[in-house]
Amino acid sequence: MSSQHGDHDDNDSADDLSRRSLLDLFHEEAQTQTRTLSAGLLALEAAPTEASTLEACMRATHSLKGAARIVGLPEAVEVASAMEDCFVAAQHGLLTIGAAHIDALLVGIDMLLAAGDPAAPPLARDAVEVFVTRLVGAAQVQQETRASAQAETPNDAEALLAASIAALQSSQPSQSPQSPQADEPPAAPPTPAPTPTPPPPETATPGTPHESHRMLRVRAGTLDRLLGLAGESLVESRRIRPFADGLLRVRRAQSGVLAALGQFHERHGDTLDADARASLADVRAALGALERQLAERFDDLDRIDRRGTQLAQRLYDEALQCRMRPFGDAAHAWPRMVRDLARSLGKRVRFVVDGESTQVDRDILEMLDAPLGHLLRNALDHGIEDPVARLSAGKPEEARLTLEARHSAGKLLIAVADDGAGVDLDALKRAIVARGLAQADAVALMSEPELLDFLLLPGFTMRERVTDVSGRGVGLDAVQNFAKAVHGTVRIESTAGRGTRFVLQLPLTLSVMRSLIVDVAGEAYAFPLAHVRRALRVPRSAIEMLEGQQHIAYEGRPVGLVTARQLLGAEGRGVPATDADDVSVVLVGDDAGHEAALYGVAVDAFAGERTLAVQPLDARLGKVRNVAAASLLEDGTVALIVDVEDIVASVGRLVREGQLAGVARGAQTTARERKRILVVEDSLTVRELERKLLEKRGYAVTVAVDGMDGWNTLRTGQFDLVITDVDMPRMDGIELVTMIRSDPQQRAVPVMIVSYKDREDDRRRGLDAGADYYLTKGSFHDEALLDAVNDLIGEAT
CATH class of the missing domain: 1.10.287 (Helix Hairpins)
Known part of the structure; x- marks a missing residue:
């Protein structure tokens, strides 16, 4: 008996697996057929009597009805049957599908999708009855309206529709969840034969249209x-x-x-x-x-x-x-969303999707749903006016909302444009000031693009009250975060009275990246071209020191210079070439070109541009600083792809900590015997005065902005003398002298203190800390400083 019981359990398990498999197949078919239905219903709203659209919708519901009956979903059978009856009646001219029908039919689509979802609860009987009643009620209302308008006795066709409705209503209670094979309503209109099912992929005949367009499901990992x-x-x-x-x-x-x-x-x-x-x-x-x-x-x-x-x-x-997948694979859901939201806001909108065949990386396509949803809702709620306002402005009552996808200059451009009122710049300025984001006088001087960028800030909204659609300030922030995540940008264009346009500039694919290959300590690294402003060669003699950091001139302004060896942890590998007249520099930063986010990264050599297949790093490595991914070059060499955003953040951290390493300059390579002096001074005026005096006398001078910066600079180089102030942030001069004298490698370096404090106690305190010379700024003059330096370390060469 136990054996028989086990066999029975095995059979039950096999039956459950078979049913789950059938449900999965039904779920896939429901997704495909409801996509056809959604597109058809939105088309019928503009052309209610289009025969081909009605035929496609009828066949889709008929197929779903048959599939639901086979799987054993009686509620789904009732929903699909009621929808099919509606389409058949429309085909026979018994009714015209209007807004009320479409509202009800869209609800039916949602119910069919839910019925096919194994993870969703089964359809409730009450919900199905309410849906059928709503759909039948819409038909009855239209029939009564037509009869009242015509003031005639309903003709035979209308009588047939009424009989069909009555039969459908009377049949509902008799269909229980346990009777999936319930008969069709006896008076229902005849339905056409089911559409022949295309042969499976294994038996498809080569050369048929099905062969070239059939779809296969493949796991992403595979x-x-x-x-x-x-x-x-x-x-x-x-x-x-x-x-x-x-x-x-x-x-x-x-x-x-x-x-x-x-x-x-x-x-x-x-x-x-x-x-x-x-x-x-x-x-x-x-x-x-x-x-x-x-x-x-x-x-x-x-x-x-x-x-x-x-x-x-x-x-x-x-x-x-x-x-790559066509953009239309993700765009099919948005017409429904636009239509529903526009109706809820009391607006008339014609939605156009342009570029459905544009190929998009599947990962980007999957990430586009939320940001594009935000942009479309923003256009409907903020941009497009209500019909009365549009008519008063001389515009058509029906607004136009466009979603466009296309390739341009190696980028994927996605634009959401409306013909609404545009952004009210005066209201935007008031909102910026009211939220304390900028002063009124600064806002008044901002350009239009600068003002529009505030719309992308977290929590920013121009709504004074929160609604179901907007007012929380999270929509455009999410769009900005998405663009940054895929190394893209967001641009806003607005014209008063004519509309607003949001443009997302994204990489064509996350799998392939056009990159600049560079050599750093004998290793290959790749800089994504999307973040490379320019690659250039800079004469070593053109590298200047400013505020304790090396800079180069670019387009008339200074740009901070850092070394790739330090950022990528390659300082101890090989010896950088310092005998070349030029330094290879990659300018990196954001696409907006803000000065604070632009840096020059000095590399050992350029190796050309390549199109690289991006290979993610092993998840067990976690986040590797300054590295985003890897790739293989043509000769099999592994190239690490640089994370430019990480690079910019790392530079900022090194600047704050005063730990930036420098690039060998021409003056150092041509005059190697010159003695080197480190000037530590927080006053820009005094610091530059001392630097110029010493360099004029022939000394090689490096400057630091405070004691901490000076200590870090001293440890990364070799100096013949340190000149320091006393009162400085982070670390004062007395602490710096104490640390120098306590360090075995630096204790022999002479130290001169130059300070405004001229009391004997101050002088004694400095000399007791270990300073070799104490010079007061009150008695400071050119020759006094130079004589003191000469006394301590001699002439420059």
């Missing part, structure tokens, strides 16, 4: 592994070329040996006996035959190399293409 293997095969295929080049060198060497034997025969053949000449001829013949064989094999290898590389490249390109 696709990523396929892309990785395709990339590896491309790298491996390119390794044949170096081998072929080596074989070519062997072939040339053999030709040289054969030529040498020929010359030997010409010069010494007469001195050889007959046997020697015969042997030499045999060797030459054998070498000649071997050369011909080698030439043939080399030609074969060359063909294999070209063919293999081409196939590997095509495989790689196709694997990349598999990650």
Whole structure:
């Protein structure tokens, strides 16, 4: 008995698995068919009698009704059947599908999707009855309205519709959840035969339209592994070329040996006996035959190399293409959302999607739902006026809202544009001031793009009260965060009275990245071109010190210079070339070009531009500072892709901590014997005065802005003298002298204090701390400083 009971449990388990499998299939079909229904209903709102649209909607509901009956979802059968009856009646001219019908039918779409979702609760009987009653009621209201308008007895067609409605209502209580095979309402209009199901992928006939458009479901992980293997095969295929080049060198060497034997025969053949000449001829013949064989094999290898590389490249390109999906795959849900929200706001809107076939990376496409939803809701609530306001402004009552996707200059551009009132700049200025984001006088001087950027700030809203649609200040902030996450930008364009346009500029794909390859300590690194403002070579003599940091001039303003070796942790690997006249610099920063976010990163060399396949780092590594991902170069070398946002943040941290390392300047390379002085002074005026005096005398001078900056600078270089003030932030001069004298490596460096404090107690305190010289600023003059320096370390050279 226990065995029989176990068999029964196994059968129940198998039945459950089979049902779950059928539910999954129904869920997939429901998603496909309801997409057709949603598009059809929105089209019918503009053209209610379009025969082809009615036919498509009817067939979709008919297919869903049959599928729901097979799976055993009686509630879904009732919903689909009621929707089908509505479409059939419209096809026969018994009713015209209006706004009330579409509202009800859209609810039916949601119910069918919920019925096919294994994770959702089953449809409630009450909800199904309410839906059917609502849909039938809409038909009855239209029939009564038509009859009243015509003041006639309903004709035979209207009588047929009324009988169908009555039969449908009377059949509802008899259909219980336990009777999935319940009969159709006896008076329902005849339905066409089910649409033939296309053959499965394995049996599809090549050359048919279905063959070229059929869809297969592939796990994302499988696709990523396929892309990785395709990339590896491309790298491996390119390794044949170096081998072929080596074989070519062997072939040339053999030709040289054969030529040498020929010359030997010409010069010494007469001195050889007959046997020697015969042997030499045999060797030459054998070498000649071997050369011909080698030439043939080399030609074969060359063909294999070209063919293999081409196939590997095509495989790689196709694997990349598999990650791309048409923009329309994500855009199908937005017409419904726009329509529902516009109706709830009492606005008439014509929504247009342009560029549905534009190819978008699947990861970006999946992330677009929330930001585009925010932009569309923002346009409907903030941008587009109500019909009365539009008419008074001389505009059509129906507004136009456009969603566009296209490729441009290697970027994906997505724009949301409306023909509404545009952004009220005066109201925007008042909101900026009211929220304390800027002073009124500063706001008055801002340009329009600068003002519009405030709309993207977290928590910013121009609504004075919170509604169901807006007022919380989270929508555009989410759009900005999305753009930053994928290394894109957001641009706002607005014209008063004519509308607003939001433009998202995004990478075409997250799988492939156009990058600048650089060499840092013998390793390859890639800077994404989206964040590279410019790559340039700067003369070492043009590097200047300003506020304790090296700078270069770019477009007439100073730009901070940092070393890639320090940022990427490569300071101890190899020796950077300092004998070159120029320094290779990559200017990085945000696309807005704000000065504070623009830096020059000094690298060892440029290695050109490449299109790289992005390979994520192993999750076990966590977040690697200043590195975003990795990739393989053509020769199989691993290149780390730099995280530019991390780089900018790291530079800011190093500046605050005073730990930036410098680039060797021309003056240091041409005058290596000059003595070096570190000037530590928080006053810009005094600091620059001392620097100029000392450099004029021939000393090499480095400056630091306070004691902490001076201590860190001293530890990263070699100096012959330190000149320091006393009163400074973070670390004063007395503390700095104490730390120098306590450090075994720095205690021998002479220290001079230059301070306004001229009391004997102050002088004694400085000398007791370990200073070698104490000079007061009150008696300070050029020669006094230079004489003191000369006393401590001598002349500059």
